[in-house]
Amino acid sequence: MSTETTIYLNLRQRLTSGGFPHGEKLRPEILRKEFNCSANTIREALLRLSTVGLVEFQEQRGFRVPELSDSLQHELTHMRILLECEGACLSIRQGGVAWEARLSAAHHKLSHIESRVRLSGGEVGPLITLWSTAEQEFHETLIDGCGLDVLRQTHLVVYHRFRQQLITSDREFIYIPENIEQHKMILDAALDRDEDAVRERIQDHLSRNLMHPLPIATASKKPLAKSIANLAT
Amino acid sequence: MSTETTIYLNLRQRLTSGGFPHGEKLRPEILRKEFNCSANTIREALLRLSTVGLVEFQEQRGFRVPELSDSLQHELTHMRILLECEGACLSIRQGGVAWEARLSAAHHKLSHIESRVRLSGGEVGPLITLWSTAEQEFHETLIDGCGLDVLRQTHLVVYHRFRQQLITSDREFIYIPENIEQHKMILDAALDRDEDAVRERIQDHLSRNLMHPLPIATASKKPLAKSIANLAT
DNA sequence: TATTTGCAAAATCTCAAAATTTCAGGAATG
DNA sequence: CATTCCTGAAATTTTGAGATTTTGCAAATA
Numbered sequence: 001m002s003t004e005t006t007i008y009l010n011l012r013q014r015l016t017s018g019g020f021p022h023g024e025k026l027r028p029e030i031l032r033k034e035f036n037c038s039a040n041t042i043r044e045a046l047l048r049l050s051t052v053g054l055v056e057f058q059e060q061r062g063f064r065v066p067e068l069s070d071s072l073q074h075e076l077t078h079m080r081i082l083l084e085c086e087g088a089c090l091s092i093r094q095g096g097v098a099w100e101a102r103l104s105a106a107h108h109k110l111s112h113i114e115s116r117v118r119l120s121g122g123e124v125g126p127l128i129t130l131w132s133t134a135e136q137e138f139h140e141t142l143i144d145g146c147g148l149d150v151l152r153q154t155h156l157v158v159y160h161r162f163r164q165q166l167i168t169s170d171r172e173f174i175y176i177p178e179n180i181e182q183h184k185m186i187l188d189a190a191l192d193r194d195e196d197a198v199r200e201r202i203q204d205h206l207s208r209n210l211m212h213p214l215p216i217a218t219a220s221k222k223p224l225a226k227s228i229a230n231l232a233t
Numbered sequence: 234m235s236t237e238t239t240i241y242l243n244l245r246q247r248l249t250s251g252g253f254p255h256g257e258k259l260r261p262e263i264l265r266k267e268f269n270c271s272a273n274t275i276r277e278a279l280l281r282l283s284t285v286g287l288v289e290f291q292e293q294r295g296f297r298v299p300e301l302s303d304s305l306q307h308e309l310t311h312m313r314i315l316l317e318c319e320g321a322c323l324s325i326r327q328g329g330v331a332w333e334a335r336l337s338a339a340h341h342k343l344s345h346i347e348s349r350v351r352l353s354g355g356e357v358g359p360l361i362t363l364w365s366t367a368e369q370e371f372h373e374t375l376i377d378g379c380g381l382d383v384l385r386q387t388h389l390v391v392y393h394r395f396r397q398q399l400i401t402s403d404r405e406f407i408y409i410p411e412n413i414e415q416h417k418m419i420l421d422a423a424l425d426r427d428e429d430a431v432r433e434r435i436q437d438h439l440s441r442n443l444m445h446p447l448p449i450a451t452a453s454k455k456p457l458a459k460s461i462a463n464l465a466t
Numbered sequence: 467t468a469t470t471t472g473c474a475a476a477a478t479c480t481c482a483a484a485a486t487t488t489c490a491g492g493a494a495t496g
Numbered sequence: 497c498a499t500t501c502c503t504g505a506a507a508t509t510t511t512g513a514g515a516t517t518t519t520g521c522a523a524a525t526a
Binding site: 003004005040043044047048050051052053059072075076078079082083086148149150151153154157158161 | 236
Binding site for chain 4: 059
């Protein structure tokens with residue numbers, strides 16, 4: 001038996017890792033049998049997922065996995081750049097050594113997996129889950145020292161949708177060498193406390209899979225919230 | 234009788250306009266009678282509201298209106314500055330005359346209501362609903378020409394939570410004259426296409442009620458997404 | 467007096483079925 | 497031939513009740 005929140009998390013995991021084809025209808029009756037629960041419980045989970053954009057909901061017409069969309073992919077990338085640049089710069093200012101250590105650790109794990117992928121000739125295969133998790137953890141840690149819960153929560157929502165959009169287009173898994181190099185460069189810039197370099201490298205890294213490069217409005221100098229973090233104690 | 238989405242929207246409206254005291258428990262049984270529907274339908278609406286942060290949900294312990302929190306207030310203000318600055322600068326670049334016209338119109342309405350408030354000696358009273366709506370519309374229009382749906386959606390979620398936090402502390406309704414002046418200055422800077430001025434004035438305006446002023450990381454030069462908007466056609 | 471224990475009342479969560487709405491395809495109409 | 501209308505089937509949404517868990521409060525203990 002599964003509780004409502006368990007089902008919500010399980011479905012979210014599958015939606016962000018290619019468990020459902022884009023555009024597919026999500027029928028409560030089917031999922032009900034799979035989770036061995038009531039149709040109502042499924043409905044509650046799907047409604048929650050719809051408020052964060054991972055499923056589309058239409059009254060009296062049920063639930064659907066969002067279609068692939070280049071423009072949505074671009075929008076989500078734009079949002080990631082905006083949020084990760086801000087979060088990373090604030091982390092540099094306020095995260096302290098503890099944050100630097102966490103980021104180093106996250107990069108080390110990611111780098112290890114990336115190497116294994118490269119050694120197997122770019123074949124991701126069974127490492128894909130490990131890699132996905134490590135990459136998400138690196139990017140989350142990057143903004144983890146900023147002291148702003150809302151920023152982290154918002155980023156996570158955006159990131160999930162980004163992953164959902166990326167998953168079958170599998171562009172993510174093309175430029176392995178560049179990927180490894182870019183993660184390293186972001187780490188170095190962060191440890192150097194060089195905010196401008198961090199911004200630039202995050203932007204390069206995130207827009208690497210887009211058809212058209214992105215001119216950025218927010219690549220700027222001063223982050224926003226030293227005083228906020230002090231308050232948030 | 235009410236449908237699920239109707240209930241969701243109705244509750245959201247009340248949650249963002251002081252309809253429930255902070256920290257109050259939201260009992261499905263009570264709401265059930267009010268909407269004349271089943272407890273389950275209420276539960277679905279409350280679960281959805283919990284995913285956007287307007288109600289807190291704990292398993293087996295029901296639903297609660299979030300408590301007032303200075304640090305949350307600061308975080309939400311920070312997010313608003315980040316999103317509105319980016320959205321406004323992109324709008325300046327891509328909104329065209331149509332956007333400028335919409336912004337002018339929104340400001341005109343807001344300005345009219347603000348004047349009426351000032352004339353009645355700062356007593357907001359029955360105008361509060363009109364004023365709230367007009368202010369929200371102005372700030373939404375400000376970022377409305379940016380061409381990024383995700384940015385608008387994200388901003389709306391943040392804005393709702395901001396309003397919920399602000400509502401009973403009613404600091405919003407203190408500095409009427411400054412408020413009027415600040416809206417005008419944002420409008421002027423936008424029509425002048427002066428991005429730096431827009432950023433600065435948005436930041437001043439949004440942080441006006443905070444105890445401590447906010448140093449900003451993202452107050453920068455170049456927005457991000459000309460190419461995105463072109464794609465999004 | 468302060469803390470813990472136990473029980474009853476109330477609330478939450480899940481379920482299966484009824485009520486409502488949409489969908490697909492064939493017949494009737496222009 | 498294209499369009500509209502109808503009808504049965506399938507899917508969605510709501511309901512009310514049962515099972516489980518939490519909460520409030522008084523009694524007991526230290």
